[in-house]
Amino acid sequence: MADLPVSTAGLRKVYGGSTALEGLDLEVRPGEVVGLLGANGAGKTTTVKILLGLVAATAGEASLFGRGVGDPEARRQVGYLPEHFRFPDWLTGAELLDYHGRLAGMPAAERRGRIPEVLERVGLAGRGNQRLRSYSKGMTQRVGLAQAVFAHPRLVLLDEPTSALDPIGRREVRDLIRDLREDGVAVLLNSHLLGEVELVCDRVAIVDRGRVVRAGRLDTMVGAGTQIRVRLDRVDERALALLGGFGEVVAVDDTTVVLTAEGSDPAAEVAAELVRAGYGLQALIPVHRSLEDIFVGLVSGSAG
Amino acid sequence: MSALPITRLSVKEAVSRRLLLAGVLLSLAFLVLFALGFNALYSRASEAGQGETALAGGIMTILGLYIVQFLIAFLALFLATGAVSSEVDSGTLHAILARPLSRRSWLGQRWLAFAGTIAVYAVLMAGILLMIARVIAGYGAVAPLRAISLLVLEGLVLLSLGFLGSTLWSTLANGAVAFSLFGMAWLAGIIEFAGEMVGNDLMRNIGIAVSLLVPSDALWRGAAYYLQSPAFLAVSAVDDAGGAGPFGGSAPPSAALIGWSIAYVVLLLAVAARRFAHRDL
Numbered sequence: 001m002a003d004l005p006v007s008t009a010g011l012r013k014v015y016g017g018s019t020a021l022e023g024l025d026l027e028v029r030p031g032e033v034v035g036l037l038g039a040n041g042a043g044k045t046t047t048v049k050i051l052l053g054l055v056a057a058t059a060g061e062a063s064l065f066g067r068g069v070g071d072p073e074a075r076r077q078v079g080y081l082p083e084h085f086r087f088p089d090w091l092t093g094a095e096l097l098d099y100h101g102r103l104a105g106m107p108a109a110e111r112r113g114r115i116p117e118v119l120e121r122v123g124l125a126g127r128g129n130q131r132l133r134s135y136s137k138g139m140t141q142r143v144g145l146a147q148a149v150f151a152h153p154r155l156v157l158l159d160e161p162t163s164a165l166d167p168i169g170r171r172e173v174r175d176l177i178r179d180l181r182e183d184g185v186a187v188l189l190n191s192h193l194l195g196e197v198e199l200v201c202d203r204v205a206i207v208d209r210g211r212v213v214r215a216g217r218l219d220t221m222v223g224a225g226t227q228i229r230v231r232l233d234r235v236d237e238r239a240l241a242l243l244g245g246f247g248e249v250v251a252v253d254d255t256t257v258v259l260t261a262e263g264s265d266p267a268a269e270v271a272a273e274l275v276r277a278g279y280g281l282q283a284l285i286p287v288h289r290s291l292e293d294i295f296v297g298l299v300s301g302s303a304g
Numbered sequence: 305m306s307a308l309p310i311t312r313l314s315v316k317e318a319v320s321r322r323l324l325l326a327g328v329l330l331s332l333a334f335l336v337l338f339a340l341g342f343n344a345l346y347s348r349a350s351e352a353g354q355g356e357t358a359l360a361g362g363i364m365t366i367l368g369l370y371i372v373q374f375l376i377a378f379l380a381l382f383l384a385t386g387a388v389s390s391e392v393d394s395g396t397l398h399a400i401l402a403r404p405l406s407r408r409s410w411l412g413q414r415w416l417a418f419a420g421t422i423a424v425y426a427v428l429m430a431g432i433l434l435m436i437a438r439v440i441a442g443y444g445a446v447a448p449l450r451a452i453s454l455l456v457l458e459g460l461v462l463l464s465l466g467f468l469g470s471t472l473w474s475t476l477a478n479g480a481v482a483f484s485l486f487g488m489a490w491l492a493g494i495i496e497f498a499g500e501m502v503g504n505d506l507m508r509n510i511g512i513a514v515s516l517l518v519p520s521d522a523l524w525r526g527a528a529y530y531l532q533s534p535a536f537l538a539v540s541a542v543d544d545a546g547g548a549g550p551f552g553g554s555a556p557p558s559a560a561l562i563g564w565s566i567a568y569v570v571l572l573l574a575v576a577a578r579r580f581a582h583r584d585l
Contacts, residue, residue, distance in 0.1 A: 015584070049398075049584075049585070052398075052401070052402045053401070054398060054401060054402070054584070054585045055584040055585065056582065056584060072404045072405055072406045073404055074404075075402060075403060075404045076404045078402065080398075080399060080402035081399075082395065082398045082399055082402075084395050085395075085399065086394050086395040086396045086398075086399075087396055087399065088313070088317060088396060090317070090320045099309065099313060100399070100403065102309045103309055103400065103403035103404075103405055104403055104404065105404065144399075147399065157402075
């Protein structure tokens with residue numbers, strides 16, 4: 001427990017009068033890719049900044065590899081790509097990487113060898129001697145990623161890493177994240193792009209107004225709680241009570257009931273029960289919920 | 305070689321800024337202009353007699369260094385005003401502080417880089433100017449090393465003042481505050497001088513109080529005293545005003561002034577580090 005790459009408990013942050021985090025609990029285990037999913041302003045960036053000691057939590061606890069986030073040593077094995085990555089633009093790409101390697105305590109010889117390796121990995125091979133001010137937006141994002149993975153981190157924090165990239169760039173970032181996972185590196189990925197998270201994350205924590213409203217493995221979260229849409233000749237109290245026995249009724253009108261059913265596939269049972277009770281069953285459609293449905297269902301009401 | 309990475313980068317940054325390159329060229333232009341002007345004026349004064357040459361050489365040298373003092377002060381203030389705030393605003397600091405580096409260390413290393421830049425600039429400018437005066441007029445200051453040390457200390461006082469402001473306010477607001485304080489210290493120096501002349505205690509005390517708040521001008525006056533030549537001291541002692549008038553110094557700096565200035569630098573940096581350590585970025 002103590003040495004988890006990321007561990008927070010009851011993290012709370014109040015900026016002036018407004019609450020950014022309201023008791024956030026989060027864990028990231030080694031070799032795990034966790035997506036922190038939420039609308040803009042949900043508290044994702046604040047969470048990452050607290051983990052890096054850039055922002056002080058109002059209350060609660062946070063640690064990296066078992067060290068409190070107030071200790072600079074906690075960041076020894078961490079790579080970070082800020083949402084808006086900025087850098088001294090008079091440096092070249094290679095100089096930037098060398099500088100970050102030095103800050104991370106890498107010896108000079110190791111840095112020299114690592115620079116071309118990492119530049120190649122992020123698709124910037126041969127661009128290392130170009131000044132950063134001449135880089136395009138996409139190249140900037142790539143060199144930011146290179147900087148984050150440069151010093152062999154065991155935890156990488158990525159804040160909206162694909163926001164400036166085209167579809168090919170996004171795919172490359174996903175590949176990079178998968179490579180990191182294979183090497184046993186933990187990744188915390190902040191994103192509001194659901195598809196992005198769905199494609200690459202092992203676990204997802206959905207954040208809304210400063211708390212985790214749902215967290216779990218992506219496969220169980222998306223698979224569990226299958227929705228069934230039932231159309232009947234009539235909908236009355238008895239039908240609702242009957243359907244209520246299978247799960248939670250989430251929507252009702254004159255002829256249609258939508259319920260979230262537990263279990264793997266209750267559709268057949270639901271159909272049999274309804275017919276036995278004398279209802280005219282017109283349609284029964286299992287609806288596989290996507291992450292987006294879950295997300296929208298949980299985060300409803302908060303403006304983007 | 306991995307020691308003080310922030311210092312190395314900050315020096316590189318100061319050097320790579322075009323502003324500084326322009327500053328170096330202008331500084332060189334100033335030195336050339338000074339040499340030409342000094343030469344012209346000195347040759348005219350030497351026709352007038354011995355006392356006149358000592359006076360002309362002294363006044364020219366001290367006024368030349370007075371300009372150098374302004375250049376040092378401006379360099380210090382320009383480097384300092386955005387030293388922290390511009391890094392925070394631009395967002396370049398976030399990725400750097402995400403490394404295993406404490407904020408105190410970052411701040412200290414950055415200060416060291418700028419302090420070194422200022423010291424090198426002050427030593428070169430004042431040294432070259434004194435050399436010019438020596439070659440043309442055989443002018444020798446009473447204690448050039450002490451004078452230059454005081455100029456460096458003045459630069460460090462202003463640097464630290466700007467650093468503290470840079471952890472508190474935006475670059476623009478801090479620039480306005482720091483330059484105003486520097487201007488105020490300059491004005492108070494003149495008020496204090498006038499107070500000495502007319503024997504007005506209130507004016508004297510205003511000068512002393514402001515010197516406590518911002519000791520930059522008092523340090524310049526101390527430096528100016530040491531910049532006089534023995535011959536110049538002898539001539540100017542005949543005048544009541546003493547020294548080089550309202551812009552110079554008529555007495556060596558007190559130990560209290562030097563002690564306070566050093567404590568001032570340490571104190572301001574300590575407060576800046578404390579403020580910065582607890583700030584959300």
